[in-house]
Amino acid sequence: MTSFWHPFANMAQVALEAVSIERGEGVYVYDTGGKRYLDGTASLWYMNVGYGRTEIGAAMAAQSAQLAAYHTFGDFTNPVAEELCSRLAATAPIPGSSVFLASGGSDAVDTAAKLSRRYFAQIGQPERTVFIMREWAYHGMHAYGTSLAGLSPNLEGHGPMVTDVVKVPHDDVDALADTIDRVGAERVAAFWCEPVVGAGGVRPVEEAMLKQSRSLVADAGALFVADEVITGFGRCGDWFASTRFSLEPDLVTFAKGVTSGYAPLGGVIASPRVAEPFWSGEGAVWRHGYTYSGHPVCCAAALANLDILEAEGLLARALELEAEVMESLAALTDHPMVDHIRGGVGVMAAVQLNSTVLASDPYANVAAATAARQAGVITRAIAGGGLQVSPPLTITRDQLDELTAGLRAGLDAI
Ligand SMILES: Cc1ncc(COP(=O)(O)O)c(C=O)c1O
Structure with a gap:
């Protein structure tokens, strides 16, 4: 047994x-x-x-022998996390982006969800708390991701979850526009979009529809979050579906293909717009992070995997x-x-x-x-x-x- x-x-x-x-x-x-x-x-x-x-395993073994792990809270860093983040930033849909590391896709989603609300609080718009998400969506199984469930059986039976979540059809730009109007543009924090819905059944929509959604969200002053946990790192024929379709998201969540699963790693690519209030002037501490953010062995696996994708x-x-x-x-x-x-x-x-x-x-x-x-x-x-x-x-x-x-x-x- x-x-x-x-x-x-x-x-x-x-x-x-x-x-x-x-x-x-x-x-x-x-x-x-x-x-x-x-x-x-x-x-x-x-x-x-x-x-x-075996080359990914060899890179992980070499890194493990040199430094298996050290945390990156506060002012600690390590060379492999630095190298990985600059390499990911170079592939990012928006130049000058920064990268927050985590251990998987659900971590990435919760990070992006909290960051969306925290960003607006930081720039003096704390009333922007509403998330708009799509039917059929799957955004992982942590508390935010579960709350952003387009597949309702994944949400049911867990009691009250994250509030201020509104669902729209996955393929209806007019419904998105109406929802933004109904909620009030000034209350919307983020729109969540898998550029191709994955676990919810593989549901691509027209490129034009993605672009229209993107511009509606921009007009509302809200953040466009591309959940690229599945679609990144080649799965959609480019580094990201967002790069392929020029979506210029404010936040990109990634995981899975970044290491091809050889080690657990995920994260969020934050555009300069979102990073700026935390990174410039007096800055601000964002009290968020994970024990294994920037884990050297996982980062070494990612680098070796990116080498293979490129080579x-x-x-x-x-x-x-x-x-x-x-x-x-x-x-x-x-x-x-x-x-x-x-x-x-x-x-x-x-x-x-x-x-x-x-x-x-x-x-x-x-x-x-x-x-x-x-x-x-x-x-x-x-x-x-x-x-x-x-x-x-x-x-x-x-x-x-x-x-x-x-x-x-x-x-x-x-
Ligand atoms: C689009 C999307 N977001 C988030 C996740 C959650 O990732 P993980 O299972 O690594 O936590 C998944 C997992 O399939 C996913 O498909």
């Missing part, structure tokens, strides 16, 4: 049967029984450079894969259970089951994902009845077709 309480799991079932992954190589992972799976999800959207990159041209490769993923998955459109394929922005897609199938079994995508796994391909059931496709950026065209064949086998099996 296990003692491990899994995230997002019904332990009454999972305690009886779990899949134990013990090894990875390229786009494949292997379980303890030796069975090989093509990882069609890059674990939880993060294994951008693929498994088995192997994986951002450009992801742009090529954008079309290849859709071409390969198009083979599933004739399947009687499939309604359509969503995606077309970077290496993120969803195979949407049709309403007839979902009406007879709302969890048909869960069953299909389990059956695909038996056929040797890992996918995940995502919100709204889809199957997640987000493989490592190193996947080849042949491996994509292997992925598609595994999905078909899963669908056929149920």
